[in-house]
Amino acid sequence: MDRQVPSHGIHDLRRLREWPAADRDPAVPAEFDRMLRSHKRGFRAGTTLKLEGEESGAVYCVLSGWLSLSKSLQDGQRQIVDFLLPGGILNPSSADRLTSSLQIEALTYVTVAIVPRSVWDGLSRESQVVHDMETQAAAAFMARLSERMLRLGKGTAETRTAYALLELCVRLAASGRVQCGKFHLPLRQQQLGDFIGLSSVHVCRTLRRMSRKGIIATEDHMDVTILDMHALSRIAGVEPETLRLEIVPDGGAGAHRRLG
Amino acid sequence: MDRQVPSHGIHDLRRLREWPAADRDPAVPAEFDRMLRSHKRGFRAGTTLKLEGEESGAVYCVLSGWLSLSKSLQDGQRQIVDFLLPGGILNPSSADRLTSSLQIEALTYVTVAIVPRSVWDGLSRESQVVHDMETQAAAAFMARLSERMLRLGKGTAETRTAYALLELCVRLAASGRVQCGKFHLPLRQQQLGDFIGLSSVHVCRTLRRMSRKGIIATEDHMDVTILDMHALSRIAGVEPETLRLEIVPDGGAGAHRRLG
DNA sequence: CGGAACCTTGAGAGTAATCAACCCCCGTGG
């Protein structure tokens, strides 16, 4: 049974067992674990790990905590492109193979393995499992971006907000972080707005409206409880189960983990 | 010298020479060409190659023509997530490794090599170059999605439109399809709108406004000429050169191909 | 000569941004 574990110390390694690879190929995790452990670093909430356009020749593996990936316009307007949760893998380099197309920031205290491409590629070539893991992470990332882009372009504030909550709920549920529909988001309304393309003021209005309708409840600034999943998914325009298969790496194999 | 060639027959193979891999590793292209040729198929404009959620275990390599990748909300609202141009490579499967997260449509007559994953993976494992090509295509795709998402969420209609024209110009220029700032887009205003999250009516207004300001000129429904690249890139919020490096696979190696 | 599909332009409606005020919570320092 998966249980929520604190995000530090020995537990990071236990979390690795949750990664897709670990269950299938007992030969790899040891080496993979070693690689992650030897490149592991911790960052405090608010730290900027990488600026847009900075050189980046590494793969980021999140062991604990949340990272945000964002881009900014000259006038300071910011768009959060994705959140990286524990178990997330990202190669932030753009087509030139050198510079990062994204700014990477820690939203909470995070532990991240920053693995140089050469090292990662070596292991990836040797191990089918690691290679698959990378491919699957990229596919999930792409699917998330597509779903979000659809709603950014065509959805109302309500649709975008509902989708964001649903997506984060589904992703958190996959690692046992949702209890009875309740989960914690380490986000300000401003950041949620940067994620779904709304002003913080309008995020607030939209969340309040959904609360009043009894679809969700919030406590303590961003402890969210989904009260009416059916209504939420109708507004978001997608079934939670469909979404999980699409955007959660190893969503199929981890099917025993359901939404709380 | 790159010249625009008709998109059929022997020319498809010539175009392969433009692919990143072909210049660097003389050993691969032959085998790679064979793989593409043996899986090559043609589709008429308007054909739907793949529906959202349909099973997909193949990699799509565009040899000629344009593909659109889109997603739809239940109410029929559609978002075009990306365009695939000649030389484009895409694995449309989502995190479950089985179903496509995108609908794939032909915007023009296209020739596409649809290569089963098993075949592709085989060659990809053997050849570093093919593997790199895949990685780079994925990185470019991701970078494009991120740039566009930034403007979808935070940009005005003018910013989004200018960016779309700039992006497409930069990508077309990379394969010699821009002459003196002029290029052809096989798109209706409706489709351009689906791409940048605007109604077709507002696309029209925005294009007209930019024409009146002397930034662009249009003929024949979507033959676009960029008259004032400086103004366009200021509105779009990015330098063409920066953008090229970020979103065009092998943008660095192909640096001799400049914007017209 | 229609008719269809698309572009263009105007008018009105609706949604979200911005500006501004107030609240609450919490940590600091007197």
Next chain:
DNA sequence: CCACGGGGGTTGATTACTCTCAAGGTTCCG
């Protein structure tokens, strides 16, 4: 203990942008 200040969150009023609806206009084709 309390005054103070800062950072968010909440709410109202106003503004601005984009959508929708509607009416031509153009081009192409049967």
